[in-house]
Amino acid sequence: MVKTKKFVVAKHFEGEPKENDLQLVEEELPSLKDGEILCEAVWLSVDPYMRVFAPTLPKGSIMIGTQVAKIIESRNKGFPVGKYVVGHLGWQTISVHNPQQPTTSPMAPTYLLPDFGELPLSLALGALGMPGNTAYFGFLEICQPKAGEVVVVSGAAGAVGSLVGQIARIKGCKVIGFAGSDDKVRWLKDDLHFDAAYNYKKTDVDTALKEAAPNGVDCYFDNVGGVMSSTILSHMKPKGRISVCGSISSYNADAKQLAVAPVVQPYLVFKELKMEGFVVHRWLDRWMEGIHQMKDWVKDQQLVYRETITEGFENMPKAFIGLFRGENIGKAVVKA
Numbered sequence: 001m002v003k004t005k006k007f008v009v010a011k012h013f014e015g016e017p018k019e020n021d022l023q024l025v026e027e028e029l030p031s032l033k034d035g036e037i038l039c040e041a042v043w044l045s046v047d048p049y050m051r052v053f054a055p056t057l058p059k060g061s062i063m064i065g066t067q068v069a070k071i072i073e074s075r076n077k078g079f080p081v082g083k084y085v086v087g088h089l090g091w092q093t094i095s096v097h098n099p100q101q102p103t104t105s106p107m108a109p110t111y112l113l114p115d116f117g118e119l120p121l122s123l124a125l126g127a128l129g130m131p132g133n134t135a136y137f138g139f140l141e142i143c144q145p146k147a148g149e150v151v152v153v154s155g156a157a158g159a160v161g162s163l164v165g166q167i168a169r170i171k172g173c174k175v176i177g178f179a180g181s182d183d184k185v186r187w188l189k190d191d192l193h194f195d196a197a198y199n200y201k202k203t204d205v206d207t208a209l210k211e212a213a214p215n216g217v218d219c220y221f222d223n224v225g226g227v228m229s230s231t232i233l234s235h236m237k238p239k240g241r242i243s244v245c246g247s248i249s250s251y252n253a254d255a256k257q258l259a260v261a262p263v264v265q266p267y268l269v270f271k272e273l274k275m276e277g278f279v280v281h282r283w284l285d286r287w288m289e290g291i292h293q294m295k296d297w298v299k300d301q302q303l304v305y306r307e308t309i310t311e312g313f314e315n316m317p318k319a320f321i322g323l324f325r326g327e328n329i330g331k332a333v334v335k336a
């Protein structure tokens with residue numbers, strides 16, 4: 001009998017997630033049926049969306065999440081032993097899984113890891129995976145940026161934001177980023193070549209934009225929501241485009257007592273702005289296009305990636321909580 005370790009929901013999160021909201025349990029796995037594979041987690045992802053969806057999981061359910069896993073036993077010819085898969089297998093060390101079983105999940109179905117050459121496999125959870133595609137499609141398709149335009153990114157030093165800013169630079173835009181520490185700001189300016197970057201915890205966003213974008217902002221990629229985003233919207237140029245990717249500033253808040261942010265409708269109306277939210281799985285039919293383009297940019301060194309690696313499956317809750325404390329630079333991943 002093969003045993004797996006997994007994290008299950010012990011208590012629904014209230015405010016910032018706590019380590020003992022999740023419980024580590026051991027379980028014996030059944031033997032494989034036709035079509036199934038046994039895979040061992042190599043890299044696991046922690047992402048902000050888990051905070052949003054966890055309250056919908058019944059207590060005792062495995063925590064949701066994607067991992068890169070090695071196939072160690074297989075009864076599926078399309079998924080042979082030794083290959084790696086990228087799959088929504090949850091927070092567990094070993095899984096029995098049928099990659100071809102139809103599912104109602106909106107997440108990308110399990111796929112064999114494409115050939116990354118010399119690049120680390122963990123990138124399948126970051127620049128060459130869901131966050132990469134979020135940046136690629138969510139920015140390019142919704143903002144439709146043109147060379148010379150001014151682009152603002154919040155959550156700029158995170159998994160998605162750091163890629164959006166660089167894609168904007170590749171497209172010839174002027175890029176301004178907001179992130180939560182001086183170290184992050186230095187990285188954005190020195191290594192990612194953002195035209196301007198500010199620590200929003202120390203610098204007034206309104207003042208920063210008057211300095212960095214005196215003629216206004218064409219495109220805003222919003223990762224955080226809240227007051228910061230309302231302020232950025234007040235700096236948009238007429239006919240500006242806003243891609244609403246997330247609102248992490250509110251994820252730990254009680255939905256009935258959300259922070260009040262300045263009303264944005266007057267900017268939308270009088271500047272005729274276009275603001276559109278999206279879920280990256282809208283582009284599932286173009287998933288590999290995004291991954292291959294991002295890979296080419298990484299290989300050409302047009303795109304720099306960074307990972308914050310937490311060692312040890314047992315430390316998944318710590319890595320997850322770190323997202324809400326700004327502890328990660330680039331993509332937060334856990335090495336099993």
Ligand code: NAP
Nearest residue numbers: 048158159160179180223245246247248249278279280326
């Ligand atoms: P991430 O940015 O790598 O990690 C989270 C970061 O958010 C932290 O490092 C922290 O950076 C920042 N943060 C935490 N609390 C904050 C607060 N109260 N106010 C402002 N910033 C805060 O995460 P990610 O994976 O790239 O995700 C970024 C956003 O995209 C999230 O909102 C996520 O839900 C969203 N997302 C959406 C889609 C989609 O399909 N729509 C897909 C992927 C991700 P600082 O130090 O800068 O505060």
